[in-house]
Amino acid sequence: MKALLALALLVNFSPLDESRMTQYSTIDAFLAGTYNGELTVGELKKMGDFGLGTFNQVDGELFMLDGEVTHIRALGNPVPATDDMKIPFVAVCNFDSGKSAKLEGPSEGEAVRKMIEDRMFKIKNTIYAIKIEGTFAELKARVPRKLSDPSASISEITETQSMFTWDNVEGTMIGFWCPKYIEGINVSGWHMHFLSKDKTRGGHVLDFKIGTINVSVMELMGFDVILPREPAFYQADLSLDRAEIRTKIEEYQGVPHHHP
Numbered sequence: 484m485k486a487l488l489a490l491a492l493l494v495n496f497s498p499l500d501e502s503r504m505t506q507y508s509t510i511d512a513f514l515a516g517t518y519n520g521e522l523t524v525g526e527l528k529k530m531g532d533f534g535l536g537t538f539n540q541v542d543g544e545l546f547m548l549d550g551e552v553t554h555i556r557a558l559g560n561p562v563p564a565t566d567d568m569k570i571p572f573v574a575v576c577n578f579d580s581g582k583s584a585k586l587e588g589p590s591e592g593e594a595v596r597k598m599i600e601d602r603m604f605k606i607k608n609t610i611y612a613i614k615i616e617g618t619f620a621e622l623k624a625r626v627p628r629k630l631s632d633p634s635a636s637i638s639e640i641t642e643t644q645s646m647f648t649w650d651n652v653e654g655t656m657i658g659f660w661c662p663k664y665i666e667g668i669n670v671s672g673w674h675m676h677f678l679s680k681d682k683t684r685g686g687h688v689l690d691f692k693i694g695t696i697n698v699s700v701m702e703l704m705g706f707d708v709i710l711p712r713e714p715a716f717y718q719a720d721l722s723l724d725r726a727e728i729r730t731k732i733e734e735y736q737g738v739p740h741h742h743p
Contacts, residue, residue, distance in 0.1 A: 505531065505708075507522045507572060508710065509667065517713055519539045520572070527573060530575050535674065538569065541630050543626050546685060559684050559686055560684075582700050584697070592690045595691075620692040620693060621690075627641075627643075656691070657678075658676055660672065660673050676688060
């Protein structure tokens with residue numbers, strides 16, 4: 484009977500039934516100057532309920548949780564995104580966590596990330612959606628300022644972005660972990676955005692220290708990429724190695740702010 488059941492499960496299995504990440508554009512196309520897209524927030528909501536990205540002209544950060552899309556603006560002040568807002572880069576999925584754990588701090592972000600990878604990532608060569616809820620003893624974040632020049636370089640963006648450090652802030656961190664082979668299509672390793680519980684602060688996470696948190700992860704066994712129909716994408720030189728630029732945008736630099 485057990486053998487017949489196992490055979491039935493194998494027969495009924497289809498890779499098309501696996502959970503997937505869908506993204507619009509690629510990270511290297513974005514870094515090459517594809518700062519505008521035609522995908523709207525309204526259309527994004529039909530693609531999933533959990534994700535992150537940015538808005539046209541690099542206007543702040545995009546945070547999507549439980550189907551609600553938040554626009555985190557350059558001063559770190561979040562507001563609901565309107566359905567007509569357009570997006571140049573985003574990654575999204577339907578989040579349904581099968582694995583969760585509670586962690587007690589104080590612990591540095593690097594140690595927390597390693598613990599999650601070692602204990603909760605059972606498959607090393609797939610993508611994970613990650614949700615971390617709770618209290619953060621310290622959280623460092625950045626938010627880019629909307630470009631006034633559509634041809635601005637990434638270095639101009641990093642030099643003018645807003646930087647924040649928050650102490651003892653409660654909220655939710657969401658994002659994805661991608662394996663090395665996806666680099667250039669998406670960000671390899673960790674890519675996380677944060678929104679405080681009171682929805683007054685948020686941004687792209689650079690580093691953190693935890694208090695008490697709950698971690699939920701979800702394996703994503705496939706991904707789809709939608710390519711932009713934009714002149715900047717058509718003309719971008721995507722043969723270049725942009726590893727150095729990808730590293731630079733993760734560094735803690737720019738115009739600093741500190742908020743308790």
